[in-house]
Amino acid sequence: MIKRRTLLRAAAAASAATAATTGCTRGGGALEVAVVWSGGELARFRDVVRGYPEPVRVISAGDNIDALLRARDRAGARPDVAILPRPGLVAGYARDGWLEPLDSELGERYAPAWTELITVDGVLYGAWVKAAHKSLFWHLPSVLTDPPGSWSDLLAMVESRAAGGGPAPLAIGAADGWVLTDWLENLLASFDDQRLYQDLAAGKPLWDASQVRGALAALARMWSVPGAFPGGGRRALLTQNEESVIQVVASRDACTVFEGDFVAGVARQFQDEAPRTFRFPAFAGRQPLVVGGDAAVVLRGSAGGRDLVRWLAGSDAFRPWIASGGYLSPNRLVPLGFYPAGQPRDLAAEVREPVDGLRFDLSDQLPGSFTGFDGQGVWKILQDFFAAVTTPRADLRSAVDDTVAQLNATAKKATA
Amino acid sequence: MNPERGVLLGETVVLDDVGPARRGRAYPAIGTTTALLPPGAPRPGGLVHWPVRRTGDASATADGEFVGLEHFRTALSDDGWSVLGRTLLWAMVVPAVVTVLGFVLAAASRRSSSGRIVTLILVAPIALPLVVTGVTFRLLYDPDPERGTATWLTGALWLGPELITIALMSAFVWAWVGLAVLVFRAAFDALPLALADAVRAYGGTRLDVFRDARWRPLLRRTVAIVFALVALATSRTFDLILVMAPGSVIDEAMVAPVRIWQTSSGTVTGPSAALGVLWLAVVLLGMLAAALWTRQAWPPPTPIAPARGTGSEWRAPRLVRRLLPPAAAIWWAIPLVVLVATSLHAPRDAATRGWWTGPIGLASYRALFEGGGLARSLALTAALAAVVTGTVLVVALLAAYALAWLSPPGAQAAGILLLGAAVVPVQVIAGPVTEVLDRAGLAGTFVGLALVHVALGVPFAVLVLRNALADVPMARVRQARLAGRREWSVLARLAPATVPAVVAVCVLEFVQVWNDFVVGLHFGGPDAVPLGLALYGQTRQFVSNSGLVAAGSVVASVLPLALVIAFRRQVVGGLVSGAQK
Numbered sequence: 001m002i003k004r005r006t007l008l009r010a011a012a013a014a015s016a017a018t019a020a021t022t023g024c025t026r027g028g029g030a031l032e033v034a035v036v037w038s039g040g041e042l043a044r045f046r047d048v049v050r051g052y053p054e055p056v057r058v059i060s061a062g063d064n065i066d067a068l069l070r071a072r073d074r075a076g077a078r079p080d081v082a083i084l085p086r087p088g089l090v091a092g093y094a095r096d097g098w099l100e101p102l103d104s105e106l107g108e109r110y111a112p113a114w115t116e117l118i119t120v121d122g123v124l125y126g127a128w129v130k131a132a133h134k135s136l137f138w139h140l141p142s143v144l145t146d147p148p149g150s151w152s153d154l155l156a157m158v159e160s161r162a163a164g165g166g167p168a169p170l171a172i173g174a175a176d177g178w179v180l181t182d183w184l185e186n187l188l189a190s191f192d193d194q195r196l197y198q199d200l201a202a203g204k205p206l207w208d209a210s211q212v213r214g215a216l217a218a219l220a221r222m223w224s225v226p227g228a229f230p231g232g233g234r235r236a237l238l239t240q241n242e243e244s245v246i247q248v249v250a251s252r253d254a255c256t257v258f259e260g261d262f263v264a265g266v267a268r269q270f271q272d273e274a275p276r277t278f279r280f281p282a283f284a285g286r287q288p289l290v291v292g293g294d295a296a297v298v299l300r301g302s303a304g305g306r307d308l309v310r311w312l313a314g315s316d317a318f319r320p321w322i323a324s325g326g327y328l329s330p331n332r333l334v335p336l337g338f339y340p341a342g343q344p345r346d347l348a349a350e351v352r353e354p355v356d357g358l359r360f361d362l363s364d365q366l367p368g369s370f371t372g373f374d375g376q377g378v379w380k381i382l383q384d385f386f387a388a389v390t391t392p393r394a395d396l397r398s399a400v401d402d403t404v405a406q407l408n409a410t411a412k413k414a415t416a
Numbered sequence: 417m418n419p420e421r422g423v424l425l426g427e428t429v430v431l432d433d434v435g436p437a438r439r440g441r442a443y444p445a446i447g448t449t450t451a452l453l454p455p456g457a458p459r460p461g462g463l464v465h466w467p468v469r470r471t472g473d474a475s476a477t478a479d480g481e482f483v484g485l486e487h488f489r490t491a492l493s494d495d496g497w498s499v500l501g502r503t504l505l506w507a508m509v510v511p512a513v514v515t516v517l518g519f520v521l522a523a524a525s526r527r528s529s530s531g532r533i534v535t536l537i538l539v540a541p542i543a544l545p546l547v548v549t550g551v552t553f554r555l556l557y558d559p560d561p562e563r564g565t566a567t568w569l570t571g572a573l574w575l576g577p578e579l580i581t582i583a584l585m586s587a588f589v590w591a592w593v594g595l596a597v598l599v600f601r602a603a604f605d606a607l608p609l610a611l612a613d614a615v616r617a618y619g620g621t622r623l624d625v626f627r628d629a630r631w632r633p634l635l636r637r638t639v640a641i642v643f644a645l646v647a648l649a650t651s652r653t654f655d656l657i658l659v660m661a662p663g664s665v666i667d668e669a670m671v672a673p674v675r676i677w678q679t680s681s682g683t684v685t686g687p688s689a690a691l692g693v694l695w696l697a698v699v700l701l702g703m704l705a706a707a708l709w710t711r712q713a714w715p716p717p718t719p720i721a722p723a724r725g726t727g728s729e730w731r732a733p734r735l736v737r738r739l740l741p742p743a744a745a746i747w748w749a750i751p752l753v754v755l756v757a758t759s760l761h762a763p764r765d766a767a768t769r770g771w772w773t774g775p776i777g778l779a780s781y782r783a784l785f786e787g788g789g790l791a792r793s794l795a796l797t798a799a800l801a802a803v804v805t806g807t808v809l810v811v812a813l814l815a816a817y818a819l820a821w822l823s824p825p826g827a828q829a830a831g832i833l834l835l836g837a838a839v840v841p842v843q844v845i846a847g848p849v850t851e852v853l854d855r856a857g858l859a860g861t862f863v864g865l866a867l868v869h870v871a872l873g874v875p876f877a878v879l880v881l882r883n884a885l886a887d888v889p890m891a892r893v894r895q896a897r898l899a900g901r902r903e904w905s906v907l908a909r910l911a912p913a914t915v916p917a918v919v920a921v922c923v924l925e926f927v928q929v930w931n932d933f934v935v936g937l938h939f940g941g942p943d944a945v946p947l948g949l950a951l952y953g954q955t956r957q958f959v960s961n962s963g964l965v966a967a968g969s970v971v972a973s974v975l976p977l978a979l980v981i982a983f984r985r986q987v988v989g990g991l992v993s994g995a996q997k
Contacts, residue, residue, distance in 0.1 A: 240957050242959065
């Protein structure tokens, strides 16, 4: 249940958890919003709601917003609005009758694929307020001059740089299981068959499909290149995501690192040269775009929550956050001109109008214990896979077989 | 976190006092007892004993239906047995190492020229929050040889799957050896010297002297006490594992408390309850064995004024005395130096280069206090520790008086219940306690946290204070009874005699709450983020935050360190009296 992006968000120090209590105290009638953000992102969101005409109290649920909402529900003190990081939670709460339905007109502010994710039995229950772009490689232009444009180019780059003796070609935060699932998701999102992606996300045990095997085999091929990671595979398994960014932008032990648009925030603290990005190259038919997002919902019985959500889904609400960086909106009403020209504007344009289908972060949608946490679920399975293929002279084929079997078994267990 | 409540010598008292009240039978006063006990009863009752029963029920039922051993099978499937095995390994190996090291260091540093400073360095880690110990050793074991000193020296990946448990154990040993040294010191000082002379006079060899004049009268028992104490405390590895083990190796480090926390996520689930029941059973069996073992000891020696410098005084060989203590002190100081040095680097430098290089400054401290989050956690934790300490003291003093001198009919049962409450690990009862707090609308609040801390703190405090009150000389009690008309005023008159014990309880309870992580993690919320939880939040992406984490750790350690060092005499004095009996 613990959200991966929250782990990233825990970055900013003590303020991480404690900043939760800053700002307005709950005066009479202040609206309450529960969010998963902490640290810098929490501060930005506070800037956002300061623009709302009524007082708003923001509470940070930290890792586990589901636990917070359930505890508040039992105590009879539900917040007015919650901002949820997983569409699965929206659907679950809607079926439990916890949520107020929203006007379907709100849904028109997003591309149909986005709206569909938070529509339950034809009724809209949420409004997207933030998006994440998860198909980017980051590199310093001075270290890597010509970014690879295809999967085979990337593989060739990895092989030549690994043999070259300079910085390793790839940094990877394999200690954080979600980094590995994001890799796999980008390969799966590269297939034209969107059906398979959706079915896997729903928890169906279809992991022995040839596409999945192909994707795992391709990952095994690239990860097993000797010298692919600084310090080797066993060292990579002890590297967390933010450290992998440092390996590229500060210590320059590696040429590139893959992860979402939020890498910019980490890089900013350590870089002395601004990193650039290139897209995760197409493995199969299409260039992958994996997105994440946060949706605002109104808890049943709230008087003012509906107006607040409508306001958050307006064009101007998030302008302060856009201006300070690190924010992409899935909302089509937000003028692209609000974003600085260049990369942020391009990414925003891309996530809000996904071409031929939306691939929402797959591991975030997996049911029950299948969705990962440290040492559990899909995170652990892919870490075992990573450990197996990065062992010298590994048997890649049997590693793929084992992993497929594990994924299927866990899927069956989680949906049983 | 319950069993380790005796950060210092308390547990020895606990082990010593499972029996009926030994004194005070002459003054039965059932009425007063029933008036004094209740304040202490509901809290441990509602927040410890009922949750234990609830956990027991949950381990054998699903939706109210009896399911037999199904949950136990689920809990032990996959790697359940190895988790339980690793938990036991911790409870056997770590206490053995701590006991041996503590014994040797206590013998070597005893009355040596550098003894005092060495003791100070060895004892300092006891005062630190275990989260800080975890941070310190994760810095030391950083897999990057440019930052991790241990990696640089040995070339091994200490945080990797093969060595992670050894890395965790080393951190635990570092933190607990000081306690063993203190206990053994006290035991050595109490050795009956005349006995050694007697053995020698009858032609006994050195071995005979050790066996008959040292081991059997006292040391065997002290060893058992230290071993049991540390074994019980190994449930605290929870803090260390969560801070030190990267996500990819947490399975290789997995022990019962972490697995229960992971699989229950704050509610009551069958398999996690089953694992909790198994674990609790092992803990209780272990405690029983320790209690029996320590009870077989030689009759307690009558207090002997510690004789100094006599010929028969036991001392370690001179070379050992000269070299071992300074070497140990240096070895023990290295982690502290690493922590402080890291905190003195700017966040960027701390994340990218070694602690021994680069410019020194306070940038990490400045960044730490930006936004005021940490300041709020500090204030909240200080308030929490003060409120809890005051409440525990009042509640425990009343109950202790009743148990020590009024000999209520259920004194023995109450003692056993208290002892039981003092050894239940928090993780086992977290789900049911959350249910109780939810129902009261106190989940995630200051009051909720305070209640849990009080419930966990009272049993231990009662046992220590009861012991101190029972030690008051009979004549003095009679005097107080003659002078005071009501039990309240008798208690007030007796209070000064218990000052060392009261100070000890206050300091220990305050430090306990201040250093807490487990209670904060399980029962804190957005509006109540204690220090330990705030520090843990910083450690989630460790390397990139290492400057802030180190600075936060130093800030969190200052107060407990100062308290324990300033009051070490009272703390040791107040509790050692119990350890010696």
